[in-house]
Amino acid sequence: MGVDDPKNLNRTWREGWRPVPPETLGEEWRIYANFANKDEGMIVVDDLILMEIETRVLEQRTLSIKQATAQQMYSVEHDLESTQIAGHPIVKDHKTSVSYPATRVQPAQVADDD
Numbered sequence: 001m002g003v004d005d006p007k008n009l010n011r012t013w014r015e016g017w018r019p020v021p022p023e024t025l026g027e028e029w030r031i032y033a034n035f036a037n038k039d040e041g042m043i044v045v046d047d048l049i050l051m052e053i054e055t056r057v058l059e060q061r062t063l064s065i066k067q068a069t070a071q072q073m074y075s076v077e078h079d080l081e082s083t084q085i086a087g088h089p090i091v092k093d094h095k096t097s098v099s100y101p102a103t104r105v106q107p108a109q110v111a112d113d114d
Helices: 006-015 027-035 055-082
Strands: 042-045
Touching: none
Parallel strands: none
Antiparallel strands: none
């Protein structure tokens, strides 16, 4: 929206994202060096900054999110078990399926108005 967003930039910086220096781009990406902010050493196109993150940091972040999700799912299942009424269990059916149409259904033929 044409306005700097330091809060977002600071958050991404704390997460491990760093601006890509223009001089590190390969030859096939040189066109983007034209958008480089030479004073700040970063590539900016419109409101976007080209950034990168270390694989190690990204893997740690992914693992942390998976662990937090597993803990949340455990908590939900525990809460469900503790709120069940005797004789009326809560059924948890965690099943995903994908179906594809076997054939296209042809529309019925409509008689002419003759």
